Amino acid sequence: MKLWFKIVLLNVTIVVSLGVLIGMAIRGTVIKSMRSELTRQGESISKNLSDRIADFILLDDFYKTQEAIEDVLDKEKDIEYIFVTDNKGYLFAHTFEKGYPPDLMRWNPMPVDKLLSIQLLDTEKGFVRDIGVRIFGSMNPELHVGIKEARINQTLSRIRNLIIILTIIVTIVGSVLSLSLSKLITRPLNTLVKFTHDMAKGEFGKNIEIKSRDEVGKLSQTFNNLSHELEAYRRKMEESYKQMLRTEKLTATGRLSAGLAHELKNPLTSLKILFHTLKNNPVLTQEDITITLLAVAQLDDLLTKFLRFTRSDEFNPSYIYINSIIQQVINLVQFQIKNQSINVSLELNRLPSVKADSAMIQQAIMNLVLNAIEAMPEGGTLAISSKAEDSHIFISVKNTGSGIPDDIKDKIFDPFFTTKGDGTGLGLFIVYNVINLHHGETSFESDGNGTTFNLKIPVST
Numbered sequence: 001m002k003l004w005f006k007i008v009l010l011n012v013t014i015v016v017s018l019g020v021l022i023g024m025a026i027r028g029t030v031i032k033s034m035r036s037e038l039t040r041q042g043e044s045i046s047k048n049l050s051d052r053i054a055d056f057i058l059l060d061d062f063y064k065t066q067e068a069i070e071d072v073l074d075k076e077k078d079i080e081y082i083f084v085t086d087n088k089g090y091l092f093a094h095t096f097e098k099g100y101p102p103d104l105m106r107w108n109p110m111p112v113d114k115l116l117s118i119q120l121l122d123t124e125k126g127f128v129r130d131i132g133v134r135i136f137g138s139m140n141p142e143l144h145v146g147i148k149e150a151r152i153n154q155t156l157s158r159i160r161n162l163i164i165i166l167t168i169i170v171t172i173v174g175s176v177l178s179l180s181l182s183k184l185i186t187r188p189l190n191t192l193v194k195f196t197h198d199m200a201k202g203e204f205g206k207n208i209e210i211k212s213r214d215e216v217g218k219l220s221q222t223f224n225n226l227s228h229e230l231e232a233y234r235r236k237m238e239e240s241y242k243q244m245l246r247t248e249k250l251t252a253t254g255r256l257s258a259g260l261a262h263e264l265k266n267p268l269t270s271l272k273i274l275f276h277t278l279k280n281n282p283v284l285t286q287e288d289i290t291i292t293l294l295a296v297a298q299l300d301d302l303l304t305k306f307l308r309f310t311r312s313d314e315f316n317p318s319y320i321y322i323n324s325i326i327q328q329v330i331n332l333v334q335f336q337i338k339n340q341s342i343n344v345s346l347e348l349n350r351l352p353s354v355k356a357d358s359a360m361i362q363q364a365i366m367n368l369v370l371n372a373i374e375a376m377p378e379g380g381t382l383a384i385s386s387k388a389e390d391s392h393i394f395i396s397v398k399n400t401g402s403g404i405p406d407d408i409k410d411k412i413f414d415p416f417f418t419t420k421g422d423g424t425g426l427g428l429f430i431v432y433n434v435i436n437l438h439h440g441e442t443s444f445e446s447d448g449n450g451t452t453f454n455l456k457i458p459v460s461t
């Protein structure tokens, strides 16, 4: 849930809850005060009317009594009915237009010792407050005035409508205000979030514009510093990595050059013999031309591969086929393989192309292959396999050497760790870093029967 939405939601919840609470509090107070006001008003009407009709009752004057009670009913809006009982307790006069209700005398029966009795009645027309008074002190005749509570309900519904309208207005105004306020808060936060995303993608060295001196401003300053520090750190790492890459390349190049020199010798010897023959008999046969072209092609092929291996040290990803790189590495180490009577077993399955730095991958595989060869001075089997599975490419380089002793297993990837007199100890370190750079994983298994290095590279890096 977005922050601005949470703030607006909080605002709406507060306003609506306040509206409901205020409504409930006002409702209680209004009902109480209006009821006591109506009761007071009813009592005063009843007492006045009782004084007015006392003589008519004494004279048993039904018409004047009826006239007086109807007159009051007309004038007072809150009165539902009025009725009067005579000395015997019978109904004497009333204002019920459609005849009086049969249970009328049971609505608010007045105790003998009381001059005033109030009873709340729940009628079809809503709540009615029956106010009964004795017209002549302790004597029987009673006057009952029914005061309607409709006015309370009308007032309440008016108040309710007012509160609802006010709540809606406050909610809308509050939402708009809190929305702009939350935008004010979330805008710099969003910039900060975007900045951290960029940093997570490796875009260091950028700056966030600091517009405020609050917590977000301080945080932005911290992130700016962090971004610059990370940039400086990355530059340093890249520089030292490049340096190591160059050192390692030089070593590998040195070792390869022995093999290269041997390989170059074959075509050169063919050419030398041919030209010796030509010196005595300068006639070029078709066979001579074929031998020359073959020798030149061999030289060209060898030098191209060698140069490709020694050239690049920048990260230049392109779509590459790892099987052909494995093949190239094997070709480059042909001399060592033959020299040490090593059997090569290749199990290269169909692979998709991957976006990777061809020179770096070649160097990584080359380092593993060289290590494998160096681990089998008395010969053995070098088995290289590749396969694609679960959007990853798996490469394994296995040798049947004596294995890596347990006590150095956790050191072999450390830079400059070597057990060889002429080693730099950078081979596996480079492998690890190159594969890491391609978001892959490097692992190995080793025992007395040999060692297997496994590389796992995601197809889309």
Ligand SMILES: Nc1ncnc2c1ncn2[C@@H]1O[C@H](COP(=O)(O)OP(=O)(O)OP(=O)(O)O)[C@@H](O)[C@H]1O
Binding pocket: 248, 251, 367, 371, 372, 375, 399, 401, 403, 404, 412, 413, 417, 418, 419, 420, 422, 423, 424, 425, 426, 427, 428, 429, 451
């Ligand atoms: N396939 C292997 N079999 C046995 N030991 C190995 C194998 N690969 C690596 N090691 C051990 O790990 C050490 C580190 O290997 P790494 O390739 O990093 O350096 P190195 O081969 O000694 O030197 P460099 O590769 O720089 O010439 C080696 O010295 C060796 O002891």
Ligand SMILES: [Mg+2]
Binding pocket: 367, 370, 371, 423, 426, 427, 428
């Ligand atoms: Mg090595």
